Amino acid sequence: MKYLQGKFPILKKQALAKEVYSFWISCPEIAKIAQPGQFVHILPPGLGLRRPISIAGIDPENGILRIVFVIKHEGTRKLAELRQGDYLDMIAPLGHGFTLLPEASHVVLVGGGIGVPPMLPLAAYYGERATAVSGFRSFQQVILQEDLEKSGASTICCTEDGSAGAIQGFVTTPLEQLLTEGVDAVFACGSQPMLKAVADLCIKNHTYCEISMEERMACGIGACLGCACKTKNPDTEEIQFLHVCKNGPVFKAEEVIW
Amino acid sequence: MADLSVNLCGIDFKNPIIPASGVFGYGREYEEFYDLSELGGIATKGTTAQKRTGNLSPRIAETPSGMLNSVGLQNPGIDHFIAQELPYLLTKDTVILANIAGSTPEECAEVAEKLDSTQVHMIELNISCPNVKQGGAAFGTSCAMAEQVVSAVRKATSKPLVVKLSPNVTSITEIAKAVESAGADAVSLINTLLGMRIDIHSRRPVLRNNVGGLSGAAIFPVAVRMVWQTANAVKIPVIGMGGVNSGEDAIELMMAGASAVQVGMAVFTDPYAPVRIVREINDFLDEKQIPAVRDIIGTVQPW
Numbered sequence: 001m002k003y004l005q006g007k008f009p010i011l012k013k014q015a016l017a018k019e020v021y022s023f024w025i026s027c028p029e030i031a032k033i034a035q036p037g038q039f040v041h042i043l044p045p046g047l048g049l050r051r052p053i054s055i056a057g058i059d060p061e062n063g064i065l066r067i068v069f070v071i072k073h074e075g076t077r078k079l080a081e082l083r084q085g086d087y088l089d090m091i092a093p094l095g096h097g098f099t100l101l102p103e104a105s106h107v108v109l110v111g112g113g114i115g116v117p118p119m120l121p122l123a124a125y126y127g128e129r130a131t132a133v134s135g136f137r138s139f140q141q142v143i144l145q146e147d148l149e150k151s152g153a154s155t156i157c158c159t160e161d162g163s164a165g166a167i168q169g170f171v172t173t174p175l176e177q178l179l180t181e182g183v184d185a186v187f188a189c190g191s192q193p194m195l196k197a198v199a200d201l202c203i204k205n206h207t208y209c210e211i212s213m214e215e216r217m218a219c220g221i222g223a224c225l226g227c228a229c230k231t232k233n234p235d236t237e238e239i240q241f242l243h244v245c246k247n248g249p250v251f252k253a254e255e256v257i258w
Numbered sequence: 259m260a261d262l263s264v265n266l267c268g269i270d271f272k273n274p275i276i277p278a279s280g281v282f283g284y285g286r287e288y289e290e291f292y293d294l295s296e297l298g299g300i301a302t303k304g305t306t307a308q309k310r311t312g313n314l315s316p317r318i319a320e321t322p323s324g325m326l327n328s329v330g331l332q333n334p335g336i337d338h339f340i341a342q343e344l345p346y347l348l349t350k351d352t353v354i355l356a357n358i359a360g361s362t363p364e365e366c367a368e369v370a371e372k373l374d375s376t377q378v379h380m381i382e383l384n385i386s387c388p389n390v391k392q393g394g395a396a397f398g399t400s401c402a403m404a405e406q407v408v409s410a411v412r413k414a415t416s417k418p419l420v421v422k423l424s425p426n427v428t429s430i431t432e433i434a435k436a437v438e439s440a441g442a443d444a445v446s447l448i449n450t451l452l453g454m455r456i457d458i459h460s461r462r463p464v465l466r467n468n469v470g471g472l473s474g475a476a477i478f479p480v481a482v483r484m485v486w487q488t489a490n491a492v493k494i495p496v497i498g499m500g501g502v503n504s505g506e507d508a509i510e511l512m513m514a515g516a517s518a519v520q521v522g523m524a525v526f527t528d529p530y531a532p533v534r535i536v537r538e539i540n541d542f543l544d545e546k547q548i549p550a551v552r553d554i555i556g557t558v559q560p561w
Contacts, residue, residue: 002290003290004290004291005291005528005529005530043527047320047527048320048323048324048325048474048475048523048526048527049318049320049325049526049527050526050527074320075320091529215315215316216315216316216317216318216319217318218281218318218325218327218523218526219281219287219525219526219529220526221287221288221290221529222283222287223281223282223283223287223288224280224281224283224318224327224329224526225280225283225303225312225317225329225332226317226318226327226329227315227317227318228312228313228314228315228317228329228332229315230314230315239311240311241311241312241332246287
């Protein structure tokens with residue numbers, strides 16, 4: 001794993017929804033090596049611990065990374081206060097990303113809420129071969145549907161209250177249907193209950209599935225062992241606490257013990 | 259350029275800065291940033307006799323000017339450490355302090371005995387981990403238990419033995435004197451202060467272990483006080499730690515009586531913190547025209 005630490009300028013900031021922001025960051029060396037599913041570890045001004053944020057766009061030619069984050073607590077609130085031209089203190093790119101399957105003819109990208117952004121680099125890779133299923137609580141939270149479409153992916157948007165998108169309900173409703181049509185792989189990021197439901201469905205249907213996990217982190221590079229994820233080695237059945245920052249954030253669905 | 263070298267228990271350190279146990283793994287992850295030979299030493303992740311899986315997540319929470327952790331001594335066990343990690347670390351031209359822990363005095367002694375036949379430079383015995391149910395801090399909060407575990411480890415090894423003390427005690431000087439009389443060659447302090455945070459929306463503790471160890475700048479004044487008291491109470495050297503973020507912090511702990519300084523949480527904020535602190539110590543000494551860092555150890559002039 002290759003990563004570096006530095007301060008990188010925010011080229012552009014955009015509000016996508018209430019308390020959801022997108023930054024485009026100029027960091028050529030990082031953009032050159034970043035992979036879908038990896039994350040950046042950002043130090044909010046004035047705080048002591050960095051916050052892991054998934055990569056939502058990789059543009060190696062122009063040396064730009066995109067991130068999208070929601071204000072959750074103090075750290076992300078401080079990040080949201082930064083403006084175009086400010087510098088981000090970042091360690092990146094970090095983590096083990098999604099497996100890229102060049103031969104796949106149809107993949108499903110499942111994103112829930114703030115789990116949708118890491119699906120964008122996958123949509124860029126798979127293009128028309130991808131169906132992006134996104135789930136949100138309500139219309140106020142819907143983000144990135146046009147960006148997914150621009151990459152060539154077909155999109156299915158679900159809201160729990162039916163206030164936007166084609167489907168009222170959870171992402172599992174369209175996923176169940178898609179799985180019956182033959183899918184090479186499913187890639188997912190979202191809340192734990194959503195990920196568990198997606199993992200269970202894929203395991204039941206014998207469809208290859210990778211999920212991106214989230215955990216509170218300190219070092220971000222595998223040294224402090226703070227971000228443990230309970231897993232089972234599918235071959236040896238051995239129970240292990242792996243680490244979201246280094247072994248993950250992407251795990252195989254059958255590895256994770258909920 | 260000032261002389262930054264220090265000598266503890268007969269071991270030469272090129273500078274007094276050591277990443278603390280637990281924040282630095284076995285060093286490999288930080289080699290992406292700098293050469294490990296720039297460090298005075300490395301205190302490795304706490305190792306027990308057998309592999310341990312540690313506590314459930316969340317194990318980490320940021321707090322004002324600090325953090326809580328409850329990793330719970332996750333480690334691959336002493337045999338793995340000796341076979342897979344130590345030989346590599348010993349090629350890095352820096353002092354290796356193997357941090358060890360255990361649930362019983364016998365377990366600690368077993369781990370120390372295995373290290374005794376290696377080339378490791380020093381052993382740091384952790385009698386102060388707040389995150390494990392047995393052993394851990396229980397050894398470090400009673401003089402009798404502390405003496406018992408240090409005596410057992412002392413018999414198992416002739417390596418220089420540093421004992422890492424808990425601040426969660428009524429009198430740190432009593433514990434320090436107890437481990438000194440039981441054969442410790444040095445003490446290191448302070449480990450984390452036991453703390454807790456609650457998510458008031460869910461009414462659940464933020465850490466899955468409910469409680470955890472507080473570290474970071476928030477505990478620095480406690481560290482300065484305890485290092486000062488301990489350095490005045492024992493004859494063996496003191497390694498200071500607890501919230502050190504800068505060269506000035508390190509100088510302050512050394513003036514309080516520390517012969518070397520460990521750096522913990524600061525590594526998470528700035529992975530370059532240990533090497534930056536070395537540079538800042540040098541800058542301070544040059545500015546004050548102090549020829550050697552050892553000239554400042556214990557030089558506080560109390561009122």
